[in-house]
Amino acid sequence: MTETAEYNSCLSIVPIFAGLAEADLRKIDAIVTHEKFAKGETLFGPGEVANKLLILHQGQVKLTSYGSEGQEKIVSLLQAGDFDGTASLFEPEEHTLYGVAVTNGEACVVKRDVFQEVIQESPQLALHLLNAFGNKLVKQQKESVRNSTTDARGRVASYLLEYSNQVNDKRFVLPFKKYELANLLDLTPETLSRQLKNLEKDELIKNLPHNTIEIVDEDELSFLI
Structure with a gap:
């Protein structure tokens, strides 16, 4: 992905930031960077360090894995307003899936190191985001149950x-x-x-x-x- 300095409106379309106080929104906006990607581009893959939150602004990204014989298994599709990499904001980890661009698009990125500095200054912001991340986990569990039952x-x-x-x-x-x-x-x-x-x-x-x-x-x- 290529990074640009232009202002983006990711915060306005992402549910996890809904209801934040204006002061907290400004703190998040100050640490967001803007990146563009091309259709077919692999944004990350298994074993790579996951150290940022990716918030999709435009386009689509599929999260996928491959079997021993190369067969693809699509786990999820990210669209505008969706996000990935929440756990990496709190603890260092590695990606377990491929993130592949289905279309050209743009994403907002929050890197772990600067995010850590912000939440130390605002415990209320940290609690709000943890609740939002928890809601995403519930959604993923429901999808898993749907496909199994x-x-x-x-x-x-x-x-x-x-x-x-x-x-x-x-x-x-x-x-x-x-x-x-x-x-x-x-x-x-x-x-x-x-x-x-x-x-x-x-x-x-x-x-x-x-x-x-x-x-x-x-x-x-x-x-x-």
């Missing part, structure tokens, strides 16, 4: 509702190619396509051109989860 139809329904809520629109373009979404949901591409067709047949969604989905019956879709 829900059938294929329920996984697809759950993802579509979650993403629709995230973008605040019942019609949206899937952020993944179909095979990548299948990977994320721990399904085969064939199973994903079949489930999407069945949901459309049951008049719960519409499969539109250009990888677009429209939720038709949100309530019925929720019953599948």
Whole structure:
């Protein structure tokens, strides 16, 4: 990633900073740097030192791992407002996943050393951020439970509702190619396509051109989860 000195608006779109006092927002803004990345760029990989919080401002980044035979497993997709590297702000650690840019984009970065100085001056800020990081962990646990306990139809329904809520629109373009979404949901591409067709047949969604989905019956879709 290339670093620039231009002002960024990451703080305004990131939920973890919502509700902070203006003085604390200024403290965070003062230590944020701005970085750009290109589609296909690997931002970090397993074994590399993790010493900063990455807050996605624009674009998409997938967190992924690879099996012994090179098969990819997508763990998560970061989009505008999402963040990664929270634990590294408090304790030195290493990355366990690859972070790969799905699109061109921009990120705001908070480095561990300067962050440590700020929270020592503001215990209230530290508590606020810890609560926000805890909420993210709960979300990750829910995703794990979804993929381990829900059938294929329920996984697809759950993802579509979650993403629709995230973008605040019942019609949206899937952020993944179909095979990548299948990977994320721990399904085969064939199973994903079949489930999407069945949901459309049951008049719960519409499969539109250009990888677009429209939720038709949100309530019925929720019953599948």
